[in-house]
Amino acid sequence: MPSALFDLRSATATEVDAAVPAQTAQLLADAALDEQSSAAVQRQAAVLVQAQRAALEHRWIDRFLQQYGLHTAEGLALLTLAEAYLRVPDAPTATRLIAEKLTDGNWRSHRGASDDWRVNALTRLLIVARTAIAAAPELAHLARPWVALALQMLGRQFVFGRDMQGALARARRRELRGFLFSYDMLGESARTDADAERYLRAYQAAIAAVGARAARGGSSGRNDGISVKLSALNCRYEPLQRAHAVPELIASVRQLALAARAQNIGLTIDAEETERLEMSLAVIAAVASDARLEGWDGFGLAIQAYQRRAPELIDWAQGLARHTGLPLNVRLVKGAYWDLEIERAQERALEDFPVYTRKSVTDVSYLACAHRLLHAPGLIPAFATHNARTAASILHWARERGAPEFQRLHGMGVGLYEGPMREGALRCRIYAPVGGYAELLPYLVRRILENGANAGFVHQLGNPAVSDERLLGDPVTQLQRARSQENEAIVAPKNLFPDRANSAGIDFSDAAATEALLARMALHWQRPQRAAPLIGGREAEGVTSRLLDPADSARIVGTVAQAGLVELAQAFEIAQREQPRWGTLAVEARAQCLERMAGIIERERDEFMALAVREAGKSLADALAEVREAVDFCRYYAGQARRLMAPQPLPGPTGEHNEWRWAARGIFACISPWNFPLAIFLGQISAALVTGNAVLAKPAPQTPLMAHRAVRALLEAGVPPGVIACLPGDDALGAALVADRRLAGVVFTGSNATARRIAQALLADESRPLVPLIAETGGLNAMIVDSTALLERAVGDVLASAFQSAGQRCSALRLLCVQEDIAPALLAMLSGAMAKLRIGDPAALDTDVGPVIDAEARRGLEDYIASLPPQQVLYRCPLPAQAGTGHFVAPTLVRLAQIEDLRREVFGPVLHVACWRAGELERTVDRINASGYGLTMGLQTRLTAHIEQVRARARVGNLYVNRSMIGAVVGSQPFGGEGLSGTGPKAGGPNYLTRFMTERALSIDTTAAGGNVQLLREAD
């Protein structure tokens, strides 16, 4: 297999990027029709759409989903009910979910609104139920069997059978005669090996069942087949795990492909999120190259037309077919994860969206890809669409080529293909998902979303107000008329924040680019690194010691010369001299320094990331997050300072000028921890500097290299050398620093004990002014999970919150509080998922959990775990062999009898778990509050009432609902706690800078010269 075949992105990236408009022009050219053909397509599409609309008459479900679209509060309430209800095991929560969702929204507004009597009858039923439940909520339990029945009916509309036996029986029904089927075993996003094995067995059984009815001779395309989601077959099907996931998937898919070949049936690999695309291609290429598949025409893949890379993918598939001699089936779809792709690209600050942002471009791309497919030797096309206009165009192109295969999802596109199929103009296959209630929910939700999406063809089809003409509008014309191929309503990742440029992300799914990044980082690791006191722009000497890599204590990362009392005195002297000039400089000049700093960090990103990995033991993803946060702090505080520091005129009598403004305080001590050696270090410093203060920074003893590099960058950015000093040193230096009465404030992040010592030092000298202390300390952060939560999702968020950065974040999850009804299932899944965590060298792409910071930290954690009764330790991850040379601590799950048993912050990868009973949510929050800490809290629920209860009661600075509890984004999630967790104001929030400043008012009597000139000038 030539490697270029895999190298889709690097081979095409430059051409594609440079030629986006040209690419669209090419799509338009490929999709365009002459006038006569266009008219013919329009006529055919009109016939097809009428057939679809006629079929709708018999389908109340489409009318129902039309009436309760996603733009209505009631539609959203029903979606949540459908998504969660079937998995809730306990009666009280299930009843509560019904009561809440049925009393949400205004059901009366739908009374008689549909032109389908069945939908109106259902609406009446919903109104009656709502009224009864609103009057007597306990009645909601009576609705439970009906809700379960309704959801099962809804499930049946989109899910073909609960098992293969039922599905095969249903396929034989009269109204489905003539259709072929591709069976999909529901289940995606396996979380554990056990899940993945179960799904593999289900696929094997399905192949045997389908094969038992297949014709042995002739093309497999004449038989039913199966569709496979790779995410069901591997629980670590993630870009950074590709080194393991891809070979494992090749083995699983090869097994299935050989079985399918033996049965002479087709096997198509579904297309999932774009970040998984390259991995899926590697799997497909390897399996297709297996000589034992020779002579089989059933292997294939789905290609999504909404992806910008779709045309190149078709060329890639063609190349693979040519190279292996194996004909490949290509199922062209538009794509089912559009909203997710847009959200992810924004969240990860990717350079661009991987998918188109206008529906018409997706449609045109589909047509252009269809055109390409129809002329691609070695590829067997199948067109999966429910859109009559799209289908008619392809039928037009395919007319000389013989009947192509079309495909539709079970429950969708009904009526579209029956006519042409019976006339022999096409073959149609139904994608038939099979699975029980536990597996169907994610699929069901995607179908409801698809049916409810405003831009979607099926949604508009069910709306009588949308005429056939409008429905069948030509996407080529629509795109030609559009001002731009991009949808301005969708904010590009780099423009996410109105007042600042977003920090740039890295697309780790681009294997070649990620490897190149690692190679560049390695160059930095080879260079000797050195930190020393930096005072007045000059490096000072000092007692030097070596810094060791936390992942490998035999590796020296660099050396550090310590600052002593002499250097401290010198730094104070210079800062005192230089600060007044800096403090009275126009805020604009200081803000520009920070913005230049942000630019420098992004320019030198590889070096900063390299330092984060080697000096602080951060994984690649954490190192990137660290750098991005630092950039965000610089840009955010620059903007905030401009906004806050402009003088404000104040009212007063004529002849008087009044003005109020913020002003710098003087010299700030910035004392930062090792766990965010760049982000927190620079967050503190940039806030102090931009507000006009001078800074004496004392970085953590473990991470002076990063601090030294950052301060050099600040000097390059234009910060005057006299207002920033970096003083690496020990606790004694820190004590001397805060004891100095010349300080105008201290900003500190670290332990509670040290924060207290600093506070006492600031108060010790009675002659000293009271200065601000901004302290951010730790937390006993809890996540509450109720029985409506989606376990797969909750487990993912728990893993990230508790074990990312080896649990060494002050925001990290320490205490998981699970509703007891779901505890056994959740803990089993959590232990299974923990077993798949990779612990090791943070420089390795696939490392999830790196080392803890030093030997002392490791000893403390191990001693703590050893002190627990063994039966409380529910699970410990195995440590890899290399662990001996680094400070690794195995992620550990500890059972507590009660919440109160967690008495102190255990700063590492140790997660405690306690249970609570249904109905005790508020009491649970109170018990968590009772610890006195108040930093972060998580909640996983589908109940709005639970969100409200926790929000009202939790005494924490940051509450995260249905997501992880880490990774606060500057300006989006201002970060900081209350109680024992810190003083505030929140870092990255609108009030942070105010603590670094003092208020000054100015009042001038402008008449002092003898008269009120202004009044006389302005009076008529």
Ligand SMILES: Cc1cc2nc3c(=O)[nH]c(=O)nc-3n(C[C@H](O)[C@H](O)[C@H](O)COP(=O)(O)OP(=O)(O)OC[C@H]3O[C@@H](n4cnc5c(N)ncnc54)[C@H](O)[C@@H]3O)c2cc1C
């Ligand atoms: C047999 C079969 C197999 C399938 N397998 C897969 C699969 O493996 N992977 C997968 O992802 N999907 C798969 N799908 C789902 C499929 O992607 C959707 O059903 C399909 O997108 C609907 O297209 P349409 O032509 O019927 O509808 P239309 O309504 O004409 O088109 C909907 C498409 O437009 C896109 N769209 C909507 N708004 C915008 C916008 N603003 N900018 C850009 N695009 C927009 C939607 O995301 C969607 O892709 C499959 C479908 C079928 C029928």
